[in-house]
């Protein structure tokens with residue numbers, strides 16, 4: 001058995017999800033006529049108490065559309081230096097929106113209102129105008145760390161006071177919400193736009209939804225078109241999203257429980273000096289006396305796949321296709337390294 005923990009994007013649709021996809025009513029979504037896409041967009045918007053949603057092929061696209069909405073040429077985005085929008089979206093802030101970025105540091109990938117306040121550019125000829133703050137929850141490179149609503153409130157208040165737009169890369173927001181028990185509507189009330197990924201822990205093959213006001217989603221639809229993200233009978237994909245929201249949200253907790261156990265197993269290895277606090281389904285191990293490449297080669301020899309996540313870091317992500325049997329097997333193999 002290959003144990004593939006490279007990402008929670010690796011999951012394959014379940015039988016129930018495939019059935020839902022197969023039988024979905026569809027239409028041309030560029031004409032706004034796909035009933036299943038419309039239903040998914042409305043369902044998520046309603047869940048978060050936001051006005052509208054836009055189904056897109058990827059989380060990169062929903063994030064990049066949000067950046068386009070909230071910036072102009074010669075303006076600046078504030079985010080953590082580990083943000084997906086900065087590290088892993090191909091330089092899209094610059095390439096898609098001609099905007100600058102100010103990177104902040106902070107524990108486990110998180111930033112505070114105080115830091116943001118000190119980083120807003122002055123109204124000065126030399127500086128790009130700060131127009132947007134982007135947060136990520138859960139924070140991938142922070143080891144799946146969680147922002148609580150209490151941490152968001154002062155950031156939201158600051159953004160309102162300073163006239164900045166606040167975006168959330170919520171690729172794994174449901175992972176955070178099932179842990180904290182916080183309500184999606186409370187989260188929706190604190191952001192101008194939220195990106196939700198369906199193709200991570202929720203187990204869909206494709207898709208992300210951008211949530212926002214009616215006016216911003218109307219503009220987002222145009223940006224999606226120019227980014228090449230207007231899809232036709234996309235309801236087959238949206239049906240997977242509806243199915244996941246109805247059936248596969250609460251089980252994310254199981255991924256988190258397995259991730260905690262996996263973290264403990266890793267700590268038992270002589271090659272691991274530290275495991276970042278495991279808050280959700282992401283486990284980041286710091287290595288001692290071995291390079292990520294060599295450690296990963298040892299794992300690969302045991303049919304375990306992982307990814308390098310820094311000069312001395314390796315990442316493991318638990319997901320739907322990693323059950324208790326696989327966890328037990330992981331433990332056995334790790335002890336053989």
Ligand SMILES: Cc1ncc(COP(=O)(O)O)c(C=O)c1O
Pocket residue numbers: 009057058059060061063084085136138139140169171172197199208
């Ligand atoms: C935090 C975060 N945001 C955005 C994305 C982008 O999603 P996609 O791969 O669908 O473009 C990812 C992908 O792994 C992610 O981890």
